[in-house]
Amino acid sequence: MSRRIPWVEKYRPRKLSEVVNQEEAKKALLDWINSWEKGKPSKKAVLLAGPPGIGKTTLAYALANERGYEVLELNASDVRTGERIRQVIGSSMKMGSLFGFRGRIILFDEVDGLNVREDRGGLAAIVELIRESTWPIIMTANNPWDPKFRELREEAEVIQLKPLSVDDIVTILRRICNNEGIKCEEDALRLIAEASGGDVRAAINDLQAVAEGKRVLTKDDVAITERAHQYDMFKILDRVFHARRFDEARSVTFLPSFDWENYYPWALDNVPTVYAKSPEALSDALDNLSLSDVIRGRIMKTQGWELMPYMLELATAGIALVRNKPPLARFIRLSFPERIRLLAKTKETRQLRDALINRLRAELHASSSEVSLYYIPLLRLMASSDMFRKKLLDRLTKVLGYSLDSVEKALGIEVDRGAEGSRVEHKSAKRSGQ
Ligand SMILES: Nc1ncnc2c1ncn2[C@@H]1O[C@H](COP(=O)(O)OP(=O)(O)OP(=O)(O)O)[C@@H](O)[C@H]1O
Ligand SMILES: [Mg+2]
Missing domain, CATH: 1.20.272 (Zinc Finger, Delta Prime; domain 3)
Structure with a gap:
């Protein structure tokens, strides 16, 4: 029974030829992989760029599938610390493939999802990974033009995908309707395509929501989706x-x-x-x-x-x-x-802490976990001593370019400046007991 499988997955193109209207991107991608296969990659990595739901991830998988590569996927959470990425890559490069694949393609989906401030080490790690990689790397991004990704753009060949037109999307939707045996009114498909704002994923999801299980889909059926959208x-x-x-x-x-x-x-x-x-x-x-x-x-x-x-x-x-x-x-x-709330609440402190760790990591030639396990507690201890406190905090504020307050937050030292901090603690303790 195939009901309930998301149509975006069921109808995700497996071959490049099934990807609608991205001919230039396909050609660039093929040229690039050919250059790899000849042992002379034009660039180690490509960066597929374009708005959501137009086939970036799909193209990467279709290429791998068609040419017999295994995909090793990395994402932003793997990169929280640069170490993790090195570990993943390190082992994958040493390990031969067990399953008769030709090799691996490393897919870094949505690199622009990296919070550059928070994951500074991560971005550097990706650049390093590109330089060292012996496997082709595909990255995707909605907006790689942000200045903070400059270094990444220089390491990779940027392939810009085209936004899809309403007609392109109608073509994709019609193909699905035919396959599902549903008679779809042209106007109904057009309405869905227009509402999607060029995002094929959104269009296919909407189509599934209104058409699944039906024999016929009319324009009136589509108007109902509007209502369903309002559920939060x-x-x-x-x-x-x-x-x-x-x-x-x-x-x-x-x-x-x-x-x-x-x-x-x-x-x-x-x-x-x-x-x-x-x-x-x-x-x-x-x-x-x-x-x-x-x-x-x-x-x-x-x-x-x-x-x-x-x-x-x-x-x-x-x-x-x-x-x-x-x-x-x-x-x-x-x-x-609570988890989402807590993460939002402690975001600033976490960012400061990560920045401090990153900085010290470079300074001390230690790993992030060593810094947070050994050095931070040590610094905290020093800060609790009257003899070192002022000197230490002065130095850190200077090195990091942060205010005193931020440095204290990053180190997690209690500062006794009235009851403000403890009041906040109190409130959250009460909440969880409700
Ligand atoms: N050009 C296309 N031709 C055919 N199907 C497409 C095309 N683009 C997208 N799709 C369909 O839309 C779905 C979403 O596409 P995909 O995951 O490739 O989007 P994306 O560009 O990676 O978006 P995002 O930036 O949100 O990750 C796919 O499962 C596929 O079914
Ligand atoms: Mg994607």
Whole structure:
């Protein structure tokens, strides 16, 4: 049964020839990989640039697939520390391929997702990786023209993809309708394509939301999507918790606004409060969520998208249909996930700390973990001594170019300047007990 597999995955082109209207990009990409195969790469890396949903990631995979390369994917979270990236690459370069692939292509998807200030070491690591790599590297980015990516642009051949026209998108949608055996009115497809703002992924998702399971799709059907778009995460969770039947809970996953990656922290954080009164309900819901998460991990690892229905059903119906479900108020009080909130709250301190670590790392020739494990505590200790404190802080403010306040934050030293800090702590402690 192929229902519920995301059409964006089901219909993701496997071959370059299936990628619509990116002829120049395809040619540039082929020339580049040919130059690699001749042992004389024109540039070590290419950077596929263009707005969301026009085929950047798709082109990378189609090329690898067509030429028999295995894709090793890296992302921004691998690069939080430059070390991790070196480790991944280091091992992959030494290890021969086990599966008869011709070799590897390293795909760095969405490099512009790197927060350059936060991941400064990361950007340098990528540049180094490009210089040292013995495998072809493909990067993608929505906007590589930001000055902070200059060094990266110089290391790579930038291939700009074309924005797709409404006609191009209609072509892609029509192909899907034919394949699914759905008779789609031209006007309906046009409406979806226009609303997508050039983003094929959005267009295909919208098409699936309105057309899946139908024999005929009319223009009127499409107008309904507008309404569904208005669901946000609060409404989605509310609907899941109140659902009494399997398909009722599962139905949220059909909403175009359903973002399953975001759904997890929301579900995980709210289950314990909503089911606080029933241990059985709580246990069932958490069990199902964790099983769903295991499946999610499997999907990500193996690209086995046919497992997706199970993952989504466990994450939605799995928390709606539980033993001893407590009676729920008509309006449940849902909260914004603590993890996301905390990350936002501590962002500034984390950035300062990372910058400090990075700086010291270079200065001391130590790894980031050594710096944070050994040196930072040492500095903190020194700062607590009257003898060293002033000298140390003076020096650090100068070296880092930060204010005294920021240096103290980065080091995590308590500063006694009135009760302000402790008041903030207090508030968050109370919240978690609600
Ligand atoms: N030119 C195209 N021809 C055919 N299908 C396309 C094309 N562009 C995108 N698609 C479809 O849209 C989906 C999203 O495309 P893709 O993941 O390549 O986007 P992207 O450019 O990498 O976007 P983002 O910047 O958001 O990552 C694909 O699964 C594919 O089905
Ligand atoms: Mg992409």
